[in-house]
Amino acid sequence: MEKRVTFSNTWLAAALILPQMLLVFVFFYWPTGEALYWAFTLERPFGGGNEWVGLYNFEGVFGDPKYWSSVRVSMIFAIAATVLSLVIAVLMALFVDRRLPGHQVYKFTFFLPYALAAPAVGLAFRFIFSPDAGFVSAINQFFPGLWNPALDGFDALLLIILAQAWSLVGYNFIFFLAALQSIPRTMSEAGAMDGAGVMRRMWDLQLPLITPTLFFLIVINITDSFVNSFGIVDITTGGGPARATDLMVYKIYTDGFQGKDYSLAAAQSIVLMVLIVALTFIQFRFIERRVHYT
Amino acid sequence: MAEITLRNVRKSYAKTEVVHGVDLDVAAGEFIVILGPSGCGKSTLLRMVAGLESITEGEIELGGKVVNQLEPRERGCAMVFQNYALYPHMTVGQNIGYSLKIAGVPRAKRDERVGKVAASLGLEDFLDRRPAQLSGGQRQRVAMGRAMIREPKVFLYDEPLSNLDAKLRVAMRIEIRKLHQRLGTTTLFVTHDQVEAMTLADRIVVMNKGVVEQVGSPSEIYRRPETTYVANFIGSPGLNLIAATADPDKGKVTLPDGQQLSYDTKRWPDVGYGPVTAGFRAEAVRLAPGGITGSFEFAEELGSGKLMHCNFSGHTLIAHAFGDRSFQQGEAVSFQIDPSAVHLFDAETGRRLAEADGSAMAPAPRKAIAETLPV
Amino acid sequence: MIERTPVLDFITQTILVLSLVALLMPLWVVFVAASHDYQTVNQVPMPLWPGSHLFENLSAAWAAGNFDRVMLNSVIVAVGVTAGKICIAALSAFSIVYFSYRLRMLLFWLIFITLMLPLEVRIVPTYAVAANALGPFEAILNAIGISIRLPEWNLLNSYSGLILPLVATATGTFLYRQFFMTIPDELAEAAKMDGSGPLRFFFEVLLPLSKTNMAALATIMFVWSWNQYLWPLLIVTDHANYATATMQLQKVVPGPLFGAPPIWNTAMAANLIVLTPPVLVTILLQRWFVRGLISTDK
Numbered sequence: 018m019e020k021r022v023t024f025s026n027t028w029l030a031a032a033l034i035l036p037q038m039l040l041v042f043v044f045f046y047w048p049t050g051e052a053l054y055w056a057f058t059l060e061r062p063f064g065g066g067n068e069w070v071g072l073y074n075f076e077g078v079f080g081d082p083k084y085w086s087s088v089r090v091s092m093i094f095a096i097a098a099t100v101l102s103l104v105i106a107v108l109m110a111l112f113v114d115r116r117l118p119g120h121q122v123y124k125f126t127f128f129l130p131y132a133l134a135a136p137a138v139g140l141a142f143r144f145i146f147s148p149d150a151g152f153v154s155a156i157n158q159f160f161p162g163l164w165n166p167a168l169d170g171f172d173a174l175l176l177i178i179l180a181q182a183w184s185l186v187g188y189n190f191i192f193f194l195a196a197l198q199s200i201p202r203t204m205s206e207a208g209a210m211d212g213a214g215v216m217r218r219m220w221d222l223q224l225p226l227i228t229p230t231l232f233f234l235i236v237i238n239i240t241d242s243f244v245n246s247f248g249i250v251d252i253t254t255g256g257g258p259a260r261a262t263d264l265m266v267y268k269i270y271t272d273g274f275q276g277k278d279y280s281l282a283a284a285q286s287i288v289l290m291v292l293i294v295a296l297t298f299i300q301f302r303f304i305e306r307r308v309h310y311t
Numbered sequence: 312m313a314e315i316t317l318r319n320v321r322k323s324y325a326k327t328e329v330v331h332g333v334d335l336d337v338a339a340g341e342f343i344v345i346l347g348p349s350g351c352g353k354s355t356l357l358r359m360v361a362g363l364e365s366i367t368e369g370e371i372e373l374g375g376k377v378v379n380q381l382e383p384r385e386r387g388c389a390m391v392f393q394n395y396a397l398y399p400h401m402t403v404g405q406n407i408g409y410s411l412k413i414a415g416v417p418r419a420k421r422d423e424r425v426g427k428v429a430a431s432l433g434l435e436d437f438l439d440r441r442p443a444q445l446s447g448g449q450r451q452r453v454a455m456g457r458a459m460i461r462e463p464k465v466f467l468y469d470e471p472l473s474n475l476d477a478k479l480r481v482a483m484r485i486e487i488r489k490l491h492q493r494l495g496t497t498t499l500f501v502t503h504d505q506v507e508a509m510t511l512a513d514r515i516v517v518m519n520k521g522v523v524e525q526v527g528s529p530s531e532i533y534r535r536p537e538t539t540y541v542a543n544f545i546g547s548p549g550l551n552l553i554a555a556t557a558d559p560d561k562g563k564v565t566l567p568d569g570q571q572l573s574y575d576t577k578r579w580p581d582v583g584y585g586p587v588t589a590g591f592r593a594e595a596v597r598l599a600p601g602g603i604t605g606s607f608e609f610a611e612e613l614g615s616g617k618l619m620h621c622n623f624s625g626h627t628l629i630a631h632a633f634g635d636r637s638f639q640q641g642e643a644v645s646f647q648i649d650p651s652a653v654h655l656f657d658a659e660t661g662r663r664l665a666e667a668d669g670s671a672m673a674p675a676p677r678k679a680i681a682e683t684l685p686v
Numbered sequence: 687m688i689e690r691t692p693v694l695d696f697i698t699q700t701i702l703v704l705s706l707v708a709l710l711m712p713l714w715v716v717f718v719a720a721s722h723d724y725q726t727v728n729q730v731p732m733p734l735w736p737g738s739h740l741f742e743n744l745s746a747a748w749a750a751g752n753f754d755r756v757m758l759n760s761v762i763v764a765v766g767v768t769a770g771k772i773c774i775a776a777l778s779a780f781s782i783v784y785f786s787y788r789l790r791m792l793l794f795w796l797i798f799i800t801l802m803l804p805l806e807v808r809i810v811p812t813y814a815v816a817a818n819a820l821g822p823f824e825a826i827l828n829a830i831g832i833s834i835r836l837p838e839w840n841l842l843n844s845y846s847g848l849i850l851p852l853v854a855t856a857t858g859t860f861l862y863r864q865f866f867m868t869i870p871d872e873l874a875e876a877a878k879m880d881g882s883g884p885l886r887f888f889f890e891v892l893l894p895l896s897k898t899n900m901a902a903l904a905t906i907m908f909v910w911s912w913n914q915y916l917w918p919l920l921i922v923t924d925h926a927n928y929a930t931a932t933m934q935l936q937k938v939v940p941g942p943l944f945g946a947p948p949i950w951n952t953a954m955a956a957n958l959i960v961l962t963p964p965v966l967v968t969i970l971l972q973r974w975f976v977r978g979l980i981s982t983d984k
Contacts, residue, residue, distance in 0.1 A: 021871040022363055023786040024884040030785035034793060037778035040854035045800045047822040048811030055811070109705050112698045123702055125972055127709060132968040132975075134913035136935045137961040140953065141712045143939070144719060150950055151715070155731040186709065188979065195980050215691055244806040248915040252935060266806050266916075273810040274920065282810045289807050297802045363875050384881035396872030400894040410880035457880070 049290070055283035074284035083260060084268070084285070090174065091265045094246065098181040099238040103231070106186050110193030111219050124194065128187035135184065135248025142180040143253040146172075166254065170261025173254045177262055180249050181242055189234050196230035197223060236300040240293055265289055314339040314497040315360065315465060320369035322355050322521075330355055331521040332369065340495045342488075346508040347518035348544075353501045354469055356518070360499060361467050362386050374464055384413075389458035390467040394474060395450045397442040397457075404429070404438035407456040428456045448479045455490070466491075468500040472507060484510060505545055509533070517541050539661040542590050542654065548618060550590040551628045554658065557587045562650070564589045568624035570603040574653040580667050586658035593618060595652035596630035602647035607638040619644065716961070719954035720744065727951040739951065747955035751934035752926070759848075760912055760931040760963075766849040767911035768904050775858025775903070776896065780888050782859070783866040784874065794863075797856045805851060806916050812851055813920050816841040819850075843924040851921075852911055858903055861978070865899045866892070902978030905971045909964040931960045 024030070056074050058067035078084050113123045130138070145151045148165040156164050166172040200223060208218040247266045250256060256263040256271065263271075265285065273282025315337040322330040330352040337343050345353040358364040360371055362383035370377050378386050397406050405412075408425040416424075429435050432452045442450055451471065458466060468487070472480045488511055491498055502508055508515050509529040517524045517532065517540075525537040536542035542550035555564035555572070562576040564587060572589060574582075598619075605623040616633045621644050630646055638644065655664045719727050722737035748754070782794050805812060815821060820836040827834050841847030869892070877887045893900075915932045922928040938956040939948040968975045 020783060020867075020874065022874045022878065023784055024887075025786065026884060027785070027787045029884060030781045030787055030790075033777040033781035033785075036774045037797060037859060038793065040774070040850060041797055041800055041856075043815060043819055043822055044812055044851040044854035045803075045808070046796075048808055048815045049803070051814060052808060052811040105705065109702065112702050115695075115698055117695055117698055119699070120702075123706060125969075126706060128972075128976065128979075129713065129965060129968065130709060131979075132909055132913075132964045133961050134915060134932045134935075134964070136915050136932055137913075137957050138712075140935055140939065140957045141716045144948075144950055144954060145712060145715055147950075150728045150732065151719075152731050183709070183712065191976055191979055215694055240804070244804045247806055248932070251915070252939065266809075269810060270916070274813075279810060279814070286808055286810055290803055293807060294802055358875075361875075361879065363878065383875075383878045388879070390876070390879045392872040392876060394870060394872055396870060396876035398873065398876075398891055400891075409877075409882075413881040413886065457876075461880075 052283045052286050052290075055280050056287045059280050074280045075288075077281060078284045078288065083263070086260055087263045087265055087268045090261065090263060091243065094174065094178055094181070094262075094264060095239045095242040097178045098185065098242050099235060101178065101182040102185040102189055102238065103234060105182070106189035107193050107224075107227075107231070109186075110190050110197055111223060113190075113194060114197040114223070115215070127190045130184050131187040131191075133184060135245045136252040138180050138184045139177075139249040139252035142176060142183070142249075146176045146179075166258075168258055170258055173258060173262050177246065177249050177253060180253065181246060184245070184249075185238055185241065189238070192230050192234055193227060196227040200226050232300060236296055239296060243289065243293065314341070314374060315499070316370075316372040317356075317360075318370045318372075320356065320359060320371060321367050322352070322359060322364065323367045328367075329521050330359075333518075333523050335516060335523070335526065337497060337499070339497055342491050342498045342500065342511060342513045343516060344500045344502060344508040344512035344514075345516045345518060346502060346505060346544075348503055351518045352521040353503075353518045357467055357469055357499055357501045360386075360465070361388050361390050387464040388467050389461045389463035389465075390469065391451075391454045391458050391471045393470040395442070395454040395471075397450060397453055399442055402439050402441055403434060403445070403453050403456075406442065406453055407434075407460050410457070410461050424460055425456075428460045431459075432456050447475050448483060451475065451479075451483055452486075455487075459490075459494070464497065466496050466498040466500075468498065468502075470502055471500075472502070473504070480507075487511065505547070509545075517544065519544075535663070536654070537663050539588055539590070539656045542656070546592060548593050548629045550592055550654065552588055552590045552656075553623070553626050553628065555587055555589040557582045557584060557655070559584065564653075564655070566603065566623060567626070570623070572603060572648060572653055573650040574655060575651045578651070578666050579655055579664055581665050582655060587664065588656040588658050588661065590654040590656065591648050591652050593629045593631040595648055596632075597647045598630060598632050598644060599647045600645045602645045604643055604645045607640060607642045607644045609640065610638070621646070713961075713965075716954050716957050719950055720747075720958045722951055724949060724951055727954075740955075743951050743955035744959065747938065747952045747959060750952060751931075751937060751956050751959070752929070753931070753934070753956075753959055755927070756929045756931050756934055757959075759845075759928060762845055763848045763852075763914075763918075763930055764908050764912045766845065767852045768907040770849060770853040771858040771907050772900055772903055774853060775856075775862050776893070776900075779859050779862030779866055780892065783863055784884065784887075784892075797859050800854070800856045801860060805855070809916060809920065816847050816851065816921055842921055843928050845928075847921045848918055848928070848930070851917065852914060858907070861899060861903055862896065865896060869895065898974075898977070901971070902974040904978075905967060905974040906978035909967055909975070912964050931963075935960060 054067070057069060057071060059070045059073065109123070109127060113120045113127075133141075146153045146164075146166060148154050148157060148167055153164055164172055166176045204222060204226075205218055208222050213221060243264070243266055246264050247270065250262055250264055250267045254262040256267050266289070269282050269285045269289070272278050272285065276282075315335070317333050317335040320330060320333045321328060333356060335343075345356060347353045355364055359366050360373075362378070362381060362385075366379050371379060373386055373388070398409065401409065404422075404425050407428055408421045411421045411424065425438070426435070429438055432455060434449065434452055434456060437445060437449060437453075442453065445453065451474075454471065471487075472483055475483060484507060487500075500507075500511060509532075512529055514526060514528055515532050516526050519540050525532060525541045527535070527537075532541060532545055536545060536550065539550075539552055543552060553566055555566050557564050559576065559579075559582045561571075563571045563573050565571050566589075572591075574589070576582075603623065605621040605628065608620045608622050608627065610620065610632075611618040616631055619630045619632050619638070620627050621630065628646070630644075656662060657664060715732075718734065718736050719732065720743050721740035722733065722743075723739045726733060726737055778797065782790055782797075817840055819839045819841050824834065824836045827836075841850065873891060874887060877891055882890070913932060914930070918928075918930045918933050919936075922930070922933065925933070934956060938953045
């Protein structure tokens with residue numbers, strides 16, 4: 018897409034774009050480049066610059082069972098939270114889109130959780146699911162010790178998954194609803210004339226037509242679960258118990274800023290960047306292309 | 312002196328040439344309509360005159376000055392766009408006066424001129440409204456007002472009526488014509504609608520695929536089409552065209568099924584033996600026995616008459632018939648065509664064959680337009 | 687609604703009401719917990735209706751979290767990021783869409799790619815750059831043979847450090863670009879015919895038309911920057927002067943899950959203080975918020 022008519026004052030164009038390019042350069046490209054540099058070098062113990070070490074840092078990362086456990090936990094976290102929030106959101110969007118009386122109320126309230134900061138969500142969930150206060154602890158009165166995210170890694174992981182899913186449902190809902198509402202009403206009417214009932218139309222017409230949105234949201238949700246999770250984990254579990262919730266971004270943070278091992282953290286950053294870029298690339302190249310109907 | 316001169320004007324995008332060398336002289340005060348189907352390069356040509364599109368090759372002169380390198384605002388043209396391109400966040404008054412504001416005309420003077428222009432277009436009561444609150448016809452007027460206020464040397468219209476409904480289109484057409492009579496400003500008007508072209512133009516430029524097919528007055532274009540393309544494009548329906556073989560000795564052309572049509576040998580003295588394309592207007596056909604015979608297919612009712620589609624061994628020819636007589640499908644119909652109404656074109660190039668000088672259909676000498684218009 | 691389906695309608699409404707309750711429940715719990723005294727809030731299960739201690743809890747949390755100062759800091763950061771994004775993004779999008787120059791597409795992609803990698807992912811190196819923001823220029827100048835020492839510009843513990851890296855992403859540029867592309871070409875042409883140059887067109891036509899988009903972008907950027915957590919945590923060590931509101935949440939709960947149980951009523955009161963501004967903004971400006979969400983990410 019291009020404009021038919023453009024202005025030709027190149028100096029002005031450069032001046033207009035300069036502030037943005039400066040910021041992007043200083044805070045994006047330079048750091049990213051530096052992360053690459055660090056990932057392949059090690060700081061000399063007595064100063065005097067960095068030493069090229071090739072894949073040494075990556076070997077360190079990939080040879081560390083703690084890293085793989087972090088990857089495994091991150092995957093479970095990302096996939097579970099994404100699936101959970103997408104399923105709930107699409108159901109709600111489909112039902113709200115039936116436009117029964119009162120549907121406007123939902124439109125304006127469902128997205129509220131998304132407005133909350135991740136640590137705020139974490140704090141709320143930590144209270145609700147705490148083993149000795151709040152609500153869920155009531156289970157422990159009947160089955161002592163059944164629920165304790167402070168000791169049980171599974172409980173802790175479940176807790177942050179629920180918190181993440183909760184904070185994303187509203188966001189996904191907005192997108193699904195927007196996609197559903199962009200389907201012409203006549204499509205549903207044609208379906209009804211063909212004899213399809215309400216549920217049938219949802220399954221046969223509406224769901225296929227919003228698959229582009231679905232795939233878009235999958236990528237966004239997974240990315241977000243890498244990014245947003247820091248606030249949740251930091252407030253609720255701190256990566257524990259026994260690294261059961263030590264997500265990748267959290268591990269980078271602890272290795273880099275608490276352990277002061279920049280090279281190790283940089284190597285992990287690079288792996289994470291590659292992962293996210295690959296995801297986005299898949300979204301752009303393959304999925305988007307395959308599921309467009311217009 | 313010509314107000315607008317185009318000399319071998321070409322336009323290419325990347326490697327595709329879309330305008331293939333256009334030459335045109337427009338006299339001061341003339342109303343020129345550029346007519347052609349969509350994608351023929353007519354809008355591109357107009358936008359090159361406006362300065363919105365760079366000129367790949369050739370020269371454009373306005374008022375005797377080459378303007379190729381000038382910015383739009385330096386060319387002294389005003390333009391009315393197809394979708395009007397009104398600034399949605401400005402009132403009608405601000406829209407009309409915007410160019411004056413940019414030129415630094417003081418507010419009081421500006422308001423006075425905006426008031427005058429608005430009054431002349433019947434927009435005085437709408438000056439404080441936004442474009443979204445106006446009807447299509449009113450928006451069209453605002454767009455014209457915006458063009459008029461600059462008192463330009465040249466008006467450019469880019470399909471300005473195509474977004475209006477049929478009735479409004481006729482009304483606005485008349486207004487544009489009146490405006491031109493009043494101001495006498497040289498005008499280039501682009502359209503794909505031949506009725507607009509016929510009714511508005513002093514001269515029509517018919518374009519097809521980036522090439523000018525013919526330049527002439529509306530009646531010339533209708534009565535003496537230079538190419539089969541123009542013949543078919545102009546008129547409703549277009550000229551009936553059929554491949555035929557000429558026999559200049561008998562003064563006849565033979566249709567593919569063997570039937571024969573006479574043509575005016577005085578007018579076409581140089582026709583050789585062999586293939587030609589013959590044509591005649593549906594309006595020139597009389598339904599009477601003794602002409603060429605085909606079989607009736609169906610008729611389009613026009614109210615004032617009907618268009619009879621008839622099959623001549625695989626070719627559909629159309630006659631404009633009057634009277635109440637109805638026909639059955641397959642019924643034999645005979646077309647009588649006066650020899651003077653038969654047009655002949657080269658079978659290969661589609662160009663009109665050479666006619667004798669001073670033949671009956673040659674256009675009457677035209678007065679210089681500038682003299683006939685009040686300035 | 688095309689046909690009558692009473693049973694399905696009933697099920698639909700039930701599910702919707704239930705999910706609404708489930709979604710709003712955590713917010714309600716925060717509010718209720720913030721309104722009880724220490725004993726009541728630690729009952730299992732806790733009461734579902736608010737108590738009478740809301741204001742004393744709020745003021746206790748306010749004092750404990752130094753909210754006088756940190757709320758101001760958060761407002762400064764959120765407004766700074768929002769204003770910076772709106773201006774810088776509009777200018778760069780204008781340059782990319784309405785000018786033709788050779789590097790245009792390259793620059794667009796350079797900006798666009800930043801959408802992919804959020805700050806959290808490249809946190810370590812960004813932090814290092816923030817310690818000396820002029821470092822990159824110095825390194826480049828030295829590399830091309832100009833030996834120069836630029837003054838050190840340390841962004842740690844400063845508002846510029848909190849704001850600038852957050853402005854350096856493409857969300858806004860992308861939103862403006864999408865919007866500019868929908869503006870009919872004829873409008874720019876008409877402006878050209880009227881004698882307007884690029885800057886005049888930008889300020890008198892493009893910006894007035896972008897009002898709604900700016901509002902959407904502003905809403906979403908305000909909420910987004912208010913909610914930033916990891917970056918402020920790193921860049922601020924002088925907590926008394928530069929801490930932001932979200933950072934204080936870490937203060938009101940002692941460490942992760944294990945360890946001493948938090949004083950839940952003040953913790954929830956602090957949480958209420960922190961989450962109220964973005965929630966209010968989204969409720970009051972929800973039309974812009976939703977619009978901004980949908981158009982920034984597509």
